[in-house]
Amino acid sequence: xxxxxxxxTIRGLTxxxxxxxxxxxxxxxxxxxxxxxxxxxxGSGKTTLLWSVAGLNHPDGGKIWIDGxxxxxxxxxGRDIGMVFQNYALFPHLSVSENISFPLEMRKVSPRxxxxxxTRALEMVKLEHVGDRFCDQLSGGQQQRIALARAFxxxxxxxxxxxxxxxxxxxxxxxxxxxxxxxxxxxxxxxxYVTHDQEEAMVMSDRICLMNQGRIEQIGTPDELYFQxxxxxxxxxxGEANLIPSRITGEEAGCLIVELLGMxxxxxxxxxxxxxxxxxxxxxxxxxxxxQADAENKANRLYGxxxxxxxxxxxxxxxxxxxxxxxxxxxxxxxxxxxxxxERITIGWDDDVGRVLSRSQKxxx
Amino acid sequence: xxxxxxxxxxxxxxxxxxxxxRLYWQTVPVTLLLVAFFVVPVVMLLGISFLDGRGLxxxxxxxxxxxxxxxxxxxxxxxxxxxxTTLLSVVxxxxxxxxxxISRGSTRxxxxxxxxxxxxxxxxxxxxxxxxxxxxKGAVNQMLMxxxxxxxxxxxxxxxxxxxxxxxxxxxxxxxxxLLAVMEGIDPNLTKAASTMGAKGGTRFWRIYFPLxxxxxxxxxxxxxxxxxxxxxxxxxxxxxxxxxxxxxxIFQIREVLNWQFAGAIGVLLVITFMVIFFFYDRVFxxxxxxxxxxxxxxxxxxxxxxxxxxxxxxxxxxLAYVTDALIGICSxxxxxxxxxxxxxxxxxxxxxxxxxxxxxxxxxxVLPVSFTSEAFLTWPPTLFSLQWYRLVFDSPVWLHAAARxxxxxxxxxxxxxxxxxxxxxxxxxxxxAGKSALFGLVVAPMIVPNIFIAVGLFFLFSxxxxxxxxxxxxLGHTVIVIPYVIVTVLAILKGYDRNLDHAAATMGASGVETxxxxxxxxxxxxxxxxxxxxxxxxxxxxxxxxxxxxxRITTLPKLMYEDALLSVSPRLxxxxxxLLVLMSILILISELTRRKGGxxxxx
Ligand SMILES: Nc1ncnc2c1ncn2[C@@H]1O[C@H](COP(=O)(O)OP(=O)(O)OP(=O)(O)O)[C@@H](O)[C@H]1O
Ligand SMILES: [Mg+2]
Numbered sequence: 001x002x003x004x005x006x007x008x009t010i011r012g013l014t015x016x017x018x019x020x021x022x023x024x025x026x027x028x029x030x031x032x033x034x035x036x037x038x039x040x041x042x043g044s045g046k047t048t049l050l051w052s053v054a055g056l057n058h059p060d061g062g063k064i065w066i067d068g069x070x071x072x073x074x075x076x077x078g079r080d081i082g083m084v085f086q087n088y089a090l091f092p093h094l095s096v097s098e099n100i101s102f103p104l105e106m107r108k109v110s111p112r113x114x115x116x117x118x119t120r121a122l123e124m125v126k127l128e129h130v131g132d133r134f135c136d137q138l139s140g141g142q143q144q145r146i147a148l149a150r151a152f153x154x155x156x157x158x159x160x161x162x163x164x165x166x167x168x169x170x171x172x173x174x175x176x177x178x179x180x181x182x183x184x185x186x187x188x189x190x191x192x193y194v195t196h197d198q199e200e201a202m203v204m205s206d207r208i209c210l211m212n213q214g215r216i217e218q219i220g221t222p223d224e225l226y227f228q229x230x231x232x233x234x235x236x237x238x239g240e241a242n243l244i245p246s247r248i249t250g251e252e253a254g255c256l257i258v259e260l261l262g263m264x265x266x267x268x269x270x271x272x273x274x275x276x277x278x279x280x281x282x283x284x285x286x287x288x289x290x291x292q293a294d295a296e297n298k299a300n301r302l303y304g305x306x307x308x309x310x311x312x313x314x315x316x317x318x319x320x321x322x323x324x325x326x327x328x329x330x331x332x333x334x335x336x337x338x339x340x341x342x343e344r345i346t347i348g349w350d351d352d353v354g355r356v357l358s359r360s361q362k363x364x365x
Numbered sequence: 366x367x368x369x370x371x372x373x374x375x376x377x378x379x380x381x382x383x384x385x386x387r388l389y390w391q392t393v394p395v396t397l398l399l400v401a402f403f404v405v406p407v408v409m410l411l412g413i414s415f416l417d418g419r420g421l422x423x424x425x426x427x428x429x430x431x432x433x434x435x436x437x438x439x440x441x442x443x444x445x446x447x448x449x450t451t452l453l454s455v456v457x458x459x460x461x462x463x464x465x466x467i468s469r470g471s472t473r474x475x476x477x478x479x480x481x482x483x484x485x486x487x488x489x490x491x492x493x494x495x496x497x498x499x500x501x502k503g504a505v506n507q508m509l510m511x512x513x514x515x516x517x518x519x520x521x522x523x524x525x526x527x528x529x530x531x532x533x534x535x536x537x538x539x540x541x542x543x544l545l546a547v548m549e550g551i552d553p554n555l556t557k558a559a560s561t562m563g564a565k566g567g568t569r570f571w572r573i574y575f576p577l578x579x580x581x582x583x584x585x586x587x588x589x590x591x592x593x594x595x596x597x598x599x600x601x602x603x604x605x606x607x608x609x610x611x612x613x614x615x616i617f618q619i620r621e622v623l624n625w626q627f628a629g630a631i632g633v634l635l636v637i638t639f640m641v642i643f644f645f646y647d648r649v650f651x652x653x654x655x656x657x658x659x660x661x662x663x664x665x666x667x668x669x670x671x672x673x674x675x676x677x678x679x680x681x682x683x684x685l686a687y688v689t690d691a692l693i694g695i696c697s698x699x700x701x702x703x704x705x706x707x708x709x710x711x712x713x714x715x716x717x718x719x720x721x722x723x724x725x726x727x728x729x730x731x732v733l734p735v736s737f738t739s740e741a742f743l744t745w746p747p748t749l750f751s752l753q754w755y756r757l758v759f760d761s762p763v764w765l766h767a768a769a770r771x772x773x774x775x776x777x778x779x780x781x782x783x784x785x786x787x788x789x790x791x792x793x794x795x796x797x798x799a800g801k802s803a804l805f806g807l808v809v810a811p812m813i814v815p816n817i818f819i820a821v822g823l824f825f826l827f828s829x830x831x832x833x834x835x836x837x838x839x840x841l842g843h844t845v846i847v848i849p850y851v852i853v854t855v856l857a858i859l860k861g862y863d864r865n866l867d868h869a870a871a872t873m874g875a876s877g878v879e880t881x882x883x884x885x886x887x888x889x890x891x892x893x894x895x896x897x898x899x900x901x902x903x904x905x906x907x908x909x910x911x912x913x914x915x916x917x918r919i920t921t922l923p924k925l926m927y928e929d930a931l932l933s934v935s936p937r938l939x940x941x942x943x944x945l946l947v948l949m950s951i952l953i954l955i956s957e958l959t960r961r962k963g964g965x966x967x968x969x
Pocket of ligand 1: 017020021022040041042043044045046047048049196
């Protein structure tokens with residue numbers, strides 16, 4: 001596959017609201033056709049970043065390039081984007097097809113091509129029959145799909161979506177996730193997506209950008225973010241994690257020797273960024289820990305007592321007391337490998353799944 | 366116990382009747398009062414126009430209306446004045462309402478007060494201020510001559526210009542508040558969404574924002590238009606003989622000629638004018654638009670007029686969008702950044718709004734300096750400083766009695782109106798019952814029907830009942846016109862009240878009365894207080910009802926001022942106006958601040 005060219009470049013983007021800093025020197029690159037999802041706690045600056053890319057706010061510093069051209073002072077109307085607003089922002093005084101027609105009219109598409117494109121867009125979201133209705137005569141999910149159709153119809157080169165599925169029920173959300181994904185694959189535009197929902201981010205994105213307090217905490221593929229978090233914040237924000245206060249006691253053959261306080265000593269392959277100072281937090285995902293027979297051939301082994309077993313369908317969760325600490329372990333539920341509460345248990349993991357993270361969040365940045 | 370679910374009909378009936386009877390007493394006082402002192406007198410007034418001098422049915426008055434050209438001419442003048450007032454008021458109000466809608470926090474609060482102060486300041490005081498400003502020896506003429514722009518004073522009042530200035534000044538706040546209600550409901554993301562689709566500034570305004578504000582423009586225009594049709598204070602004080610409006614004819618017929626039947630006939634003419642206007646309005650915009658809300662009228666399939674208007678409107682806004690974009694394109698140089706462009710349009714908006722708000726707020730202040738003049742008549746600049754005119758007012762038993770009576774009337778009116786309107790408002794806001802919309806219509810009708818009808822009708826009725834010319838009569842009349850305001854403002858508060866709070870209290874074991882006393886009332890108290898104050902202000906300021914119902918025997922403060930102003934415009938009047946202005950401003954500030962405090966508590 002050939003190297004894709006860069007679609008969007010952001011350097012040093014800063015946006016302040018009074019004393020509060022919503023964006024703090026953000027750098028970001030998007031390749032053409034990429035699907036990047038912004039994830040982060042409420043107020044971390046996701047919407048602000050999206051609006052800066054759209055040209056809807058005035059950054060206090062930094063620059064934005066689109067297709068290699070400086071777009072920092074280009075107004076929103078000149079950026080060739082499509083945007084789905086969190087609250088849909090459908091024009092209430094226009095019918096559904098007039099709504100979808102609007103971006104086409106702005107791009108001076110001829111009336112004939114326009115009606116063709118509208119029909120196709122409505123077909124795409126499977127709402128052919130609602131063209132003449134007004135938006136308040138549609139259900140929330142239908143409005144959402146119209147907003148999607150309106151963002152996609154003019155084939156913009158960048159699509160921005162701000163929690164577009166936020167208000168929908170699980171089933172509709174799953175359906176529309178697939179629909180968006182399919183549209184993206186078929187039309188190949190660059191997508192910048194904002195969501196609160198980790199699962200959604202994992203399912204849909206090429207890369208995830210984790211935001212925290214106006215800064216990018218970590219950016220990478222869903223897999224990287226999940227299994228190789230670079231900071232305590234990233235480890236804690238995504239999914240569940242065993243975060244054990246630890247001390248680095250030595251180094252041996254490319255491995256750090258880490259003392260999990262009150263639990264025992266383990267070895268972990270040193271992966272950058274390496275925290276400075278010996279006091280760290282040791283991170284493992286509950287999924288990367290094996291038990292009993294499976295644990296025997298792992299590099300790190302510890303022993304403990306099962307304190308609680310929770311079977312939730314396909315996944316079984318174990319809570320295991322090791323020394324003073326409690327480890328969470330997720331296993332696929334199996335009939336053969338039954339564990340009972342109170343049982344003595346061996347747990348183990350390889351030396352490349354554990355990671356050491358800086359204790360305070362500042363140091364990691 | 367019997368299982369009632371086997372008898373669905375029986376339960377339905379059982380539930381229906383108690384509900385009916387409970388609502389019965391809550392709404393009954395208001396209904397009775399309005400039927401007796403609003404519907405009956407107005408119908409009577411219009412009815413007697415079909416009788417002749419001997420009390421027999423005849424259409425002689427209508428023949429006279431048609432045959433004498435004067436009346437047609439006055440109707441045309443009235444429509445002309447109303448049209449221009451509407452145009453100027455709405456055009457002026459639009460940018461101010463927009464600025465209010467987009468500003469936040471304390472800026473917004475102060476801007477609102479700047480609009481509300483003139484809204485609630487007495488028409489009389491404001492009209493009087495214009496006389497001070499625009500008269501031959503008024504402030505404006507003195508200034509123009511001092512600068513040397515003119516040698517002789519310009520004629521700015523006692524003609525059409527004067528009427529226009531006075532009426533626009535009087536009604537622009539109403540238009541602003543109506544527009545604001547709609548603009549606040551518009552999602553600011555919509556224009557942003559349009560810009561992400563490639564729409565430039567002009568297109569965003571004309572094709573997205575403006576159509577969305579259209580319901581507000583339409584209802585503001587209708588409100589201003591029908592209110593101007595019923596005006597008489599401003600044309601009487603600021604206009605010349607050729608600017609006589611139709612209500613002045615009614616007043617003339619009753620006060621000078623004592624021809625009630627012909628006055629009634631002129632009233633019918635005005636009613637017909639109203640109905641024609643409502644008819645066309647409904648055809649074009651739909652009367653449902655009156656309710657506000659940022660939803661544009663939908664093309665009703667049955668109304669071809671509306672569809673046609675929508676089409677024309679669309680074409681016009683498109684053309685305007687194109688022209689505006691082109692103009693912006695020419696004016697802005699390529700070097701101009703996005704930021705400076707936005708800052709430029711902001712500055713333009715601020716400039717325009719400052720001018721308009723200045724026009725609204727400043728003129729009234731001119732009554733203050735002239736009230737301290739030491740000369741015997743109004744001059745500009747006034748020769749300061751003397752309290753002689755205030756002394757004159759406070760030494761005069763006539764003025765003091767009038768003030769005392771106005772105060773008492775306002776206090777009693779506001780109290781009575783609150784007492785009977787509150788239960789009715791609760792019933793209206795919380796329950797659905799048979800005849801609810803009819804009751805609501807009855808309740809807001811006195812707001813729409815010009816006060817002159819109520820005033821004349823009540824005088825007619827009261828003369829027969831023998832209570833014309835009594836303070837009691839004035840109180841009754843004022844209660845009728847104050848009730849709609851009380852109900853509408855309290856309804857707005859109750860709409861923002863989360864009924865789950867009551868349910869929550871009930872789950873904690875509070876009885877209905879306890880819930881009201883401990884939860885509901887504390888939460889709506891400030892709103893109710895503000896509403897009481899507005900009722901007080903309306904009654905204290907009211908002229909039309911007082912002018913007729915007092916029947917020359919007793920007088921209220923506004924009536925005394927009006928009659929004084931018709932005779933001569935003296936510094937004494939300026940002193941009274943100043944006192945009134947200061948007093949009212951304090952009252953308005955207090956009630957606005959209490960209302961706001963309540964608003965935040967209700968989480969709005
Ligand atoms: N118009 C504004 N005025 C003042 N502060 C603002 C404004 N918009 C955003 N902020 C502040 O900027 C910060 C980032 O806001 P932003 O809306 O980008 O967060 P977000 O990540 O989108 O949050 P959420 O997930 O809740 O939507 C927040 O602290 C917010 O309070
Ligand atoms: Mg957001």
